[in-house]
Amino acid sequence: MNSLQTETRHIRPYVHYHCGCPDVNKPTTDLESEKEEETFDIDSPGIHFSTFPISKLYFCDDCHQIRCPRCVQEEIVCYYCPNCLFEVPTASVKSERNRCARNCFQCPICQNTLSVVASSEPQPTPSPISPTVPTVSATGAPYYLSCGVCRWDSQEIGMTFEKATGLALQLQKTEDERPDVKEFDHLKDQFEKHLRHNTPSTTLPSSLLSIPGMSGMNSFSSRYGNTGLAHSQQKSDDVEKYEAAVDKVEPENGLVDDLVHLTDVNQITTLTQRMNQLSDQPYKVERLQPQRIHLRTKRVKRCRSCRHILIKPEQKAQATRFKIKLVALKNIPKITIASLPKLILNQPTQIVLKFSNPLYEEISVDLTQEEIIIQEETTIQDDCGKPTLEKVTIGKVTILAPHFNITPYNEVLEYEEDLISSRRAAKADIGIYEKRGNSTSIILEITPLAEVEEFKFPLLVKYTSKNTENNENEGVTTEEKSSGETNSSKAITSDEIFADESNEVTKTLSFWTVIGLGNVIKAPTGTSGTTVKGPGSRTEPSGSKGSSSRGSNSANRSGTSSSKS
Structure with missing residues (x-):
């Protein structure tokens, strides 16, 4: 048990985003039925393969979906040497x-x-x-x-x-x-001669198959060109006796x-x-x-569902710019853990989540949280003598500010963050910890109910933004969908996209996140929880020894003053 606690102390907090990775082979009806499911199981076996940090994700601007490295298709643009850039x-x-x-x-x-x-x-x-x-x-x-x-x-x-x-x-x-190079070259020549003899002349040489697009031409020519000659050619599977070139x-x-x-x-x-x-x-x-030195490649990344280009670098090896760069950091809100005290068993603890808006228009965010349930083996056995699985609630999460707005991103206002933060902190709503620039920090109350190795919970984020139809973000024109189109992933959904009379396009998107807060420790004697207050105020643990001692000292001072009078 001690060794387990020592290992869990090194678990770092994280915020991972979920990608549905839609299967293009599935029918559209199956994908729409999956989209309607509102549950999100964070203890599923494949959750580690479908959640990623926001820095490793892309955003398809055509189908309005999060794309991970597994659901993008890469195409080689050029080969170059990283040393001489040739x-x-x-x-x-x-x-x-x-x-x-x-x-x-x-x-x-x-x-x-x-x-x-x-x-x-x-x-x-x-x-x-x-x-x-x-x-x-x-x-x-x-x-x-x-x-x-x-x-x-x-x-x-x-x-x-x-x-x-x-x-x-x-x-x-x-x-x-x-000697080994000579033997390999001799062996390659032996099999290339055999394949050349038993392959129709309409196919391409093996040296050209590595060129992008040539393999498709090879299959086309073998299917439609000179098929009669190919079938009439005598084929033999017998390979000539091989003699080694070197001893x-x-x-x-x-x-x-x-x-x-x-x-x-x-x-x-x-x-x-x-x-x-x-x-x-x-x-x-x-x-x-x-x-x-090994050669490097520049690659174009496409969305597997709609073939839309997500990443397109400059073709020249010396250039470091990107013609198209649709990353998740520039299109969806970024969530970070701003304040995280220790999680104590059966005691409420308040944490701070910071939401940053990368868009050039104001967004409205709605948060939804599900009950955290895990399945554990119980000591009660069934008729077959096997331990049964029972659902156990490991914690309770309360969102103090489920609805809030985030101001748009502005490069000029970054230099006036302190002034803006102090003005908005005075008018902060309930559950809002701080508003600074294009970010808003909210308070969540966490109550662990079980001592687990890693406390994590799912969070559904839904945000709405308004922009003009011809708005361009970093030189890339965004093409909005009509309200009749449907999406093919439940990880991020486009609930409604429509344009009003003022040529403004309202876009509502939602996605799942998994927030990990580390391990849960047992409650030490004399503490009852941690409360987070707004900026400029003191952070005091509720029911702690420090507050009781200050209360006793104030009582003693009042008693002394009354006796003197």
Whole structure:
């Protein structure tokens, strides 16, 4: 029990948003029936796969739905090197083995970028440590690779270069001479020849299948072009007898003995170093070699339901801007836990939730909370002798301000937050803790009824906003739906979207959130709860020792003054 309490103390509070991840294969009637369900089970087995922080979510502006990384489709825009920012054509990515073909190398020790350095003095004759370590150039080569972080250089393994340009091509020649590379290339040629012989001529080569869109053309041509010729061609599943290009590579003798009698741990490579050199995964540091830097990709992300573009970066590798960037942080209210005291069993505790409005128009928020129920095994057994599952209420959540408004986002007012906060705090409504800029903080009263490992509860957020039809948010035009359209997810629903006579579009959306507050502790003696007051006032625990002592002191002072009189 003590070990369990020690682990639960490290649970951090969080606010996660729920994504329904609609299945496009389901009929529309099934999706609409799921939408009508108002219950949300936070103890379901798949809740951890459908709730995410708001920073990892997107927002589809066409179907008005939250989209998570699982329900978006990615398309590769371009390949580029993160070091030299050189854009690599898609056709040459496979031939270059998804690595940069220029002078971009990675340090085998610390994985930082290596630089080409000219040697100021003639180099001694390199003594290869093992036959697998390559020596690219002859003795006295003037260039080598050096790391400015860990001070490693390629001279330690006898690797130098004749020219300062085309280092990848020079190193590629030595890599092609490796026995395992030769054997793999020979094996690939063997099966490519067999597939080329048994595949109709209308299909595309395997080297073009990695290009986006070419695989669809391949299926189209095989279905509609020259079908008679394809069926008439004789196919054979017999593969020619394979003969190895190189002899069997025997393992190194004495490697196990060297590891057993090892005295210096620093001579053994780490797991990260071996994973960066997957070809042979050397155990000794002296066998590590510089590797070419892997290529990176820029990708377009689309909504799987409506194919609307959510993320579209600039195609140039040097550009960091986005043409389209529909993230949840810029479209739905952000919820954070502003104040969280310790949760005490069977005692009311008040917490503060902060709602921030990222939109340029005022929104009206309505909150709804369900009863927190979990299923636990009871000691009462059924007729079969198995323990039964009983629903137990673990806590009670009271929203003191279920309806409130949030002012629109304004960049100018961010510099006057203190002045705005002090003016609005005096006129705060019941349950409103603070209003500052484009955010509103409300008070929730939590009463834990069971000592659980993690206290969490669902919260349904429904907000309404009004904007003009041609309103643009960060250069992206929003297209509103008509009131007759329906949505396909119960995670966030568009209840009603309509336009009035003043060309204003009213949009009402709702989504589920899961708020985790950590573990619940037993009540220490002498405390009865925690109350949160507005800004500028003191925060005092109700029924605590401090308040009783102040009351007794005031009583003593009044008694003393009366006796003196």
